[in-house]
Every structure is written in structure tokens, then in C-alpha cells.
Amino acid sequence: MCNMWAMGQDPNVWSDPQRFKPERFLDVGIDFKGHNFEFIPFGAGRRMCPGLPLADIMLHLMLGTLSHKFDWKIEGGMRTKDMDMTDKFGFTLKKNMPLMAILVKL
Known part of the structure; x- marks a missing residue:
């Protein structure tokens, strides 16, 4: 391993x-x-x-869609330099402080 x-x-x-x-x-x-x-x-x-070619193609589409359709902000009005970027170790890695996504109203 x-x-x-x-x-x-x-x-x-x-x-x-x-x-x-x-x-x-x-x-x-x-x-x-x-x-x-x-x-x-x-x-x-x-x-x-085996999913590498699909991930390579879809990454740009998904990232563009997420950045276009959502307003991104840090929970609680925290500044970006004060963000906690540490991980929670487990089967998958997650951030201790999650990012909050706000849907843009059209």
C-alpha cells in the first residue's frame, strides 16, 4: 500500500x-x-x-457550472486568511470548516 x-x-x-x-x-x-x-x-x-478521461473532460464543465450558479461565501463572515484548512482524517478527507454554497436566485 x-x-x-x-x-x-x-x-x-x-x-x-x-x-x-x-x-x-x-x-x-x-x-x-x-x-x-x-x-x-x-x-x-x-x-x-479508468474514469480519468471522463474526469478530465467533466472537471471544466462542473467547475464552470458551480462557479456560475452559486454565490460562494465563508460561513459566519470569516475572512479567507482566517479559514481553517485542516482535514478530518477518515475514509475520505473532509475539511473541518465546510464551505457554504448559496444558490443564486434568478
Whole structure:
């Protein structure tokens, strides 16, 4: 078994791994399709996730729909820099402080 969570939190691979910085992936040549082993959320090789092509296609559509149809705000009027980004460890990783989605009234 390979601990993927521990690999994603390794400070030898990622600078400041506990901080949410999606821009860290913009100008690096890391491929999420299993060719680079720093970040392999879908696995690699012959046993990689068969849903990878669908996820690759649907991600842009789902993200666009979510950002268009919802008003996003942090619960309780908290500022973004004060957000608790720690995880609850379990079968799936969840955030301690959930993000609240408010449906836009048309």
C-alpha cells in the first residue's frame, strides 16, 4: 500500500504543503495522468483509474457550472486568511470548516 496522503504532504516535494496554493501547479510540468509521481491522484500504469478521461473532460464543465450558479461565501463572515484548512482524517478527507454554497436566485 502506498500512502498517497503522506506523499501529498511531504515538505521535501512540496514547498509549504499544508497551505492551500492551487497556483503551485500553474508553471510546473507535473502531469496528473500518472507520468509524474509527485502528484498521482488517479494512480499510474496499467492499474490507473479508468474514469480519468471522463474526469478530465467533466472537471471544466462542473467547475464552470458551480462557479456560475452559486454565490460562494465563508460561513459566519470569516475572512479567507482566517479559514481553517485542516482535514478530518477518515475514509475520505473532509475539511473541518465546510464551505457554504448559496444558490443564486434568478
